[in-house]
Amino acid sequence: MAWLEACYPEAEQKAALLANWLLTAERTVFFTGAGMSTESNLPDFRSKEGWWRRIDPRTVATPDALNDDYPLFKDFYAARMKSLEAAVPHAGYHVISSWESRGMVQAVATQNVDGLHRKAGSRNVYELHGRLQAVRCSRCDEQASEQDFRRGIPCQICGGKLRPGVVLFGEILPEKDWDDALAAVQQSDLIITIGTSLEVYPANQIPLMSSGRSVYINSEYSGAAADFDLVLEGRAGEILQQVDR
Ligand code: BV8
Numbered sequence: 001m002a003w004l005e006a007c008y009p010e011a012e013q014k015a016a017l018l019a020n021w022l023l024t025a026e027r028t029v030f031f032t033g034a035g036m037s038t039e040s041n042l043p044d045f046r047s048k049e050g051w052w053r054r055i056d057p058r059t060v061a062t063p064d065a066l067n068d069d070y071p072l073f074k075d076f077y078a079a080r081m082k083s084l085e086a087a088v089p090h091a092g093y094h095v096i097s098s099w100e101s102r103g104m105v106q107a108v109a110t111q112n113v114d115g116l117h118r119k120a121g122s123r124n125v126y127e128l129h130g131r132l133q134a135v136r137c138s139r140c141d142e143q144a145s146e147q148d149f150r151r152g153i154p155c156q157i158c159g160g161k162l163r164p165g166v167v168l169f170g171e172i173l174p175e176k177d178w179d180d181a182l183a184a185v186q187q188s189d190l191i192i193t194i195g196t197s198l199e200v201y202p203a204n205q206i207p208l209m210s211s212g213r214s215v216y217i218n219s220e221y222s223g224a225a226a227d228f229d230l231v232l233e234g235r236a237g238e239i240l241q242q243v244d245r
Helices: 002-007 010-024 063-068 070-085 091-101 146-151 175-187 203-209 223-227 236-244
Strands: 028-032 107-110 125-127 130-137 162-166 190-194 213-218 230-233
Touching: 010 190, 010 213, 010 230, 010 236, 028 175, 063 070, 070 130, 070 146, 070 162, 091 236, 107 175, 125 175, 130 146, 146 162, 175 203, 190 203, 203 223, 213 223, 213 236
Parallel strands: 028 107, 028 190, 107 125, 190 213, 213 230
Antiparallel strands: 130 162
């Protein structure tokens, strides 16, 4: 790659190298986090503008929060649902789905609960932390509507508290999505991790489970970067478009 170094700045060299890896890989899997959606105007969790900088996750994102202070729990998730109303996938999402439709991407494993990968047309998506709008009863598990949850209406079947379909801290990840994601990652020869601090277990183990090449695209430096073969620092949407050129 000496010619690349001579002709282009480092960021472009890395984008060109990733483009080359994508074209030569047989099975590519994406693993995404909340940083993938900040360019769609959805805040992430742990960077400066993140949700957990404004509110302690223990007070809203745990089974105890649901049981002990339902009004606070409900208002937090209703606000998150409201912010989804106007959210549309940015160009980087469409790059990933177009690569999938051209046979270049086998699967997307995501920690995101916003549904934007599917909205952008990605089909093989494993939602490891569930989906915000998949409301169900916390007691009998019956599905319910997002509107009922946002209005504070109890379950129509058993009168239990409604909850969003996300995985709260301390809860087990959805078994099928987890198993399918693991299988896809273990069979991959390229894994591209985007927009995640890699702080949340067990999803943060996903990039370590591929024996192929590994890439990390993130807007700020994280110690986790040392585990990857190639690190691109910057905004996900911009980098994906650059790689697609
Ligand atoms: C489990 C709720 C087994 C849903 C979320 C101590 C006490 C209690 C628990 C634990 C503990 N120690 C460890 C645990 C386990 C815990 C855990 O890992 N905690 C960590 C935080 C210490 N995990 C669990 O509880 C999991 N379950 O372990 O079950 C079990 C069960 C019972 C008993 C024993 C074992 C469940 C985890 C589910 C967590 N749910 N939230 C919701 O409200 O949405 S966590 C939250 O973090 C989100 O769900 C999100 O998906 C997840 C990961 O965050 P990221 O996506 O990485 O986002 P983050 O903001 O951190 O990073 C974004 C990055 O992107 C930043 O670096 C930023 O710079 C970058 N970025 C921003 N913009 C861009 C960008 N990069 C590129 N381009 C951009 N434009």
